[in-house]
Amino acid sequence: MTNRCGSLLTSALAVLIILATAAPVEAGNHILYMHGRSHSGTPSYALFDHLGGWEHHTFTYNGSSRLGDSGVRSQVNGAMATYCRGTNSCVVACYSAGCARAKLAFSDLAAAGTPASNVLWVENIASVAGGTELANYTSKWYLKLIARIFGYYAAIDNDIKPSVMRGSYGYIQNSTPAPAYDLAGNGNICVRFLIFFKLCGNERMPGGNGDGAVPVHSACGYADAGSHGSCCDGSAKYTNHNADQCATHPRNHTGMYAIGTWRGSVRMGTTYQPTPDDAWAGDTRPNVDCALDDCDAQSTEPSLAGVLNVTNLAVGNVALMDNCNTCNPSTGCSQCAAFSVYHSGYAPTAWASCDKNSCSNYVCDKAGCRWI
C-alpha cells in the first residue's frame, strides 16, 4: 500500500515539477478541447469562433484508451491546472467520452488540492459521462454493439457502461465546477446488412432516445439512466448541468460535433449556424437484432448516407464523417456539415459534396484523392 501511495505521490510530484519548470503562461483566456472515443485530437475547423483574445488548446491523447489511463489523465490534468487556474480563465469544450475525461480531471484536481477554479463554463457536446447502453449490449458472437456500430473496438468501451459511469465512477458526476451546457442529438447511426436490414444504435437506448451512440439521459446530464426525450423534462440532473437548449438536435453522434462547434461559437459571440440533418429519418428498412440474428456472419456495409469510418489515414487515426442530408430530388441537397476528421501530420482532407440527387464523399489521403 505504501508503495502504491508512493507511486501516486511521485506522479503528483512529476506534474508539479513539469508545471514549475515549464515556460510561464501569460494570463489569458483559454479554450480546452477534449476529444472523444476513436479520436486523437480536435481538428482546426472544429475550434470555436470567437471575438478575439482566446487561445485554443487541443490534446493528443488516444481517445480510445481507458478512462483511468494514467498518461491521459496526466496530460489533461496538467493542462487544466495550467490554463484553468491562477491568472488564467478557461472554457472547456468536451465531446462524447471527452466529457467523462473532463469530469474525471475536475475530480482529480480537486483531490490534489488544485481545483480548476477558473473554469467559466463547459460545453458538453453529446457527453457519454452518464454511460451508453451500446457498451452493454453484445451481439450473438460477443461483439459490443458500440464496436459494431463504429467498426472499432475501443478499450474505453469497458468504462462507459451506464452502471460503471454512474456506479464506480459515480463520484465524478458532480465534479463540474462551473455551469455545463449540455447538447444532445436525436439522430441515429445505423449499419446496413445485406441491403435489406439495418442495425441502429437508438434501438438500445431507453425510449429510443439517443443520437445513435449516446442516450439523451447521458448527453443532458440527467441523474438517472431512464428515458428522456429532451434536456428539459424536469427530471433531476447532476449538479451544474444546464440545457444549452431543451430540444434535442436532429443530428446523430458525429453530426453533434458540428452542432457543438456552432453552439460553442455562438456562446463566444459569433453567429455560425450549420444546417440540420438526419440521414436515417424515413429509412424503412427493418431493424436487425444482432443478439438474436447472426449478424456476425454477415458483412456490414456502413451506409454512405450514415456514418462512414475512413481508416488508415495515418497512424491508425480514425476519421468519422458527418452525415450528408438525404437529398430531395426537387430541391436538391443542402450543405453537408462539418466533419470530425483527424489526420496526423496532414491537412484534414475528408470531404462531402452534394449535388441534386446524392451526397457523396471525397477523400484525400496519402494514396491520393478519390470518391468513395
Next chain:
Amino acid sequence: MHGRCVSHGNRMGEAGQSRKRLVQGVMLLGAVATIVLLALTGSDLKRKKKRPPPPGAPVGGMSVEQASGPEGHALVKPRGNGDPSQFVERTKEALEDYKRFAIYPPWSRPADRSQQHLIKWNPPATFGQAFTKSKAGNDISAEVTLDKMFAGQGETITATVRVWEGAFSDTARKPIEFKAWGEVRVFDPTVKRDDKVPSKRKKRGKSGQAGYAPEWIPVQKLKFDEASETNTRAATFIPSSIAALTERPRDVQLVTWVKAGGHTFPFAQPFRYAKQPPLVVLAKTSDAIVDGSLEIQFEVDVKMASSSLVQAILYDAAGKHAIAVYDAYFRPTKTGRQPLVITFFGRPIRERGINGPYSIRFVHGKVTVEEDGLGHDIFWRYDDAVTTTEYAAEEFSGDEWDSPEKDHKISLYEQMIKNAPRTAP
C-alpha cells in the same frame, strides 16, 4: 411448294415471334431487376462512376480552409459574424447559473435528487439481454445481478443469474433450463487487441469463449449453484481472497457465461474491491455548530497518506429523511490515527426544518493508486450510523455560501463582461 414455303415461312415467323417475345421478356426482366437494384442501393452505384472532384476540393495537402464547394457553399466551417452583445448575454447567463449553483458550496449541498448516487453509492448492478432463440423460435433472455459494485476486505459479492424464455422486457418470464458458470477476469493493458471489428466471423480466428475479450485474463473460476428463487443460479466470492487480485490493485470484472437454447453467451460486469481499506473510521469524537454549519469530527486511522474522497449523508435521527450531503477531499500528510472533520453546510439543514439529533450515514470514500498505467480507485466505507447531539434547525445559518473562492469566480465573469469587445472584429 409456295404454299408449303409460305406455310413453313409462317411457322418460322411464329417461332421467330416467340423468340422475339422471349428476348423482349428477358430484357424487360433485366431492366426491372436493374431498376430494383438501383433503387435499393441508391446512390451507391452512382458513386462508382468516375467523377471529377468537387469544386474546391483539396488535392494533396491543400489547406481545407481555402476551399469551397458547389453552389458557393463552403464545405468547411464558415467564419461566423461577430456579435459582442451575444457574448455578453451568454456570459451573464453563465454568471447567473453559477450564482444559482453557489448558493450552497460544492462540498455540501441539499440531499436532493441530484445527490442520490452519493446515498446509493454501492448499488447492485443488473444487466441483461436476449441472447438466442429457443427451438420454438422465441427469444431466450438472461439477467445477471451483482449485489454490489464494491467489496471491501473480506466482503463478498454475489452474482445471481436468471434465464427465461421470452423477450427481455417480458414481465411473465417462463423458466427455462440453463447452465451458468463464472470467471473473475483482470485487465491486462499489455495485451494488444486488433482495433478493427472483422466483418465476418471466420476472420476473427477463434470464436466463442476461447476468443472472447483476450485483454481480460481469467484468474478465478466460479461455480453457480441453485438459488432460492425459482430457476435462478447464484455464485458468491470474496475478491480480497483471490490471489491475483491481492498481488496489486487490478481492474476486474466478472464474466458470467450462460448456456441455454444451445448457445453460450457472456455477461460481463466490472466491480471494485479492496485488499485492505486505505482509511478506517474509528469513531465520531465530537459535533458542534461552527460558523452556522454542523461540524463533525471523526477519529480515523489512515493507512495510505494520500488524498481521499470523503462522502457522507446527514439524516434525521431515524434515518428516514436525508437532509444534506458532504462531498470533499481529505488530504492526510501522514499515516496513523488523526482527526477527520466533515462539515454539513447550515443552510440545507435550516431549510429542511428537521431538528436534531441527526445521524450521519453512508460514510465512504476512495483513494486512487496508480498501477499498470491505470488509476485504480480503492474504496473504503464506514457502516455505522453515528448520532449527533440535539440541535434545532433554526440554530443553523440560512445564509448563502460566502467564500473568497466564490467571490473570485464571480469577479472572473464580471471582468469578462466588462472587458468584452464592444464591436465585432
